[in-house]
Amino acid sequence: MTETRRIVVDTDTGIDDAHTLLYLAGRRDAEIVAVTSVFGNCVEEDAVRNIGYVNGLLGLDVPVARGAAEPLAGVARIAGYVHGKDGLGDLGYDRPLPEVTGESAAELLVRLAAEQPGELDLLALGPLTNLGEALRIDPDLLTRYRSVVLMGGSGPYAPPGTVLMVDANIANDPVAAAAVFAAPRAELVMVGVNVTGTTILHERAIAALRATDTPKARFAVAILDSYMDFYQNEWGRRIIPLHDPLAAGILLDRGFATAWADGPVNIMSDGFMSRxxxxxxxxxxxxxxxxxxxxxTRVITAVDAPRFVADFVEVLTR
Incomplete structure (x- = not known):
């Protein structure tokens, strides 16, 4: 019998974050136990509104806490040119503010870990500001989660001449990221753009989503257009990488990762961007x-992209 992972999701709820919530809710071995918001793909208020909208679509009633609206240092860079200004493609969804716990995201992360040590997994899909703030409250926080899996990072140094996608989650708060990678932990897994950028939701997979007449699949397809508008400028095709969903997939099934390396992670800057x-x-x-x-940190260096894409589509079209 497959063990169920009980997951706290920290998210800057853009398009691929919304897809990740749909994917987790459709996996029989996952239980979302709380969701926290952070700035990034959109401003924090839109992120929490989007959490409420997706939770409502899923019939998911779990604690929601509002998180950071800006990084620990510097200025937030909001990716509205990728996800739409509202984070969900500017399609005009009615997104009232959801009921929240009244504590900050950092406080919720600390409380849940203290109440259920070793029982929960933490999935971080945005800038690591909430985790950085939580570590200021409890420096041993990451030891209290069964695992922490984050979508961010760039893997090991790439072969000379190789260009990688922007490491946006890290670049949006390198100070918080440095605190996370320096903190003691039970298990910390980095799923970076070196692997998420190779995990492509291709035309055939998108067609399968379009052919599925369920509320979840219709929503998943509707919000794709803004994302595809951005990535068509990269590849000349209306396809997208499954950044955040891949991190969720690896949390649930380490078999999606085919290679990894364990070692220290540092935050490096070229004067313009941090990785x-x-x-x-x-x-x-x-x-x-x-x-x-x-x-x-366990750093994923290769993945079985076809198997993960097939699983993602199967779950969202089930």
Missing amino acids: ARLMRTHDGLPPSFPYEPAPD
């Missing part, structure tokens, strides 16, 4: 400069 990097080159060697020691 979370495993301190290894593409061939497994240490970088040729000093770096900060940190506890091992």
Whole structure:
């Protein structure tokens, strides 16, 4: 019998975040126990409104807490040009503010972990600001979660001449990210753009979603257009990467990951953007400069993209 993972989701609820909530709710081995909001794909108020809308669509009644509206330092960069200004493609959904617990996202993350140590998994889909604030309350927070899986980071250093997608979640709050990667933990898994960018929801998969006449599938397809408008400029095709859903998939089924490396992760900046990097080159060697020691993070370096895409489509069309 498959074990059910009880998951707290921290999200900057844009299009792929919404798809992730749909995917988790459709998996028989997942239970969403709480959702917290953070800025990123949209402003925080839209993120929490979108949590309420998706929860309503799913009939999901779980605690919701509002989180950070800006990073621990610097200015928020909102990705409205990717997800639409409201985070769900600006389709005019009625999105009233949902009922919230009254505590901050950081306080909720700390409370749940203290009440149920070792029983919950934390899935972080946006900038890591709420986790950074929670670590200021409880520096051992990540040891109290069974696992912490985050969508962010860029993996090890890429082969020379290779260009990666922007590491947006890390770039939006490198200070909080540095605190997370330095903190003690039970298990921390980084699912970065080095692998999420290879996990493509292709035309045939999108057609399967379009052919499914259920409220969840209709919503999943409707919000795709803004996302595809952005990515068609990258690839000349109306397809998208499954960034956040892949992190959820790996939390539930580590078999979706076909290769990984364990080691310290540092936040590195080129003066314009920040990335979370495993301190290894593409061939497994240490970088040729000093770096900060940190506890091992499991960094995913390759995935079975076809199997995950097939599972994602099967769940959303079930």
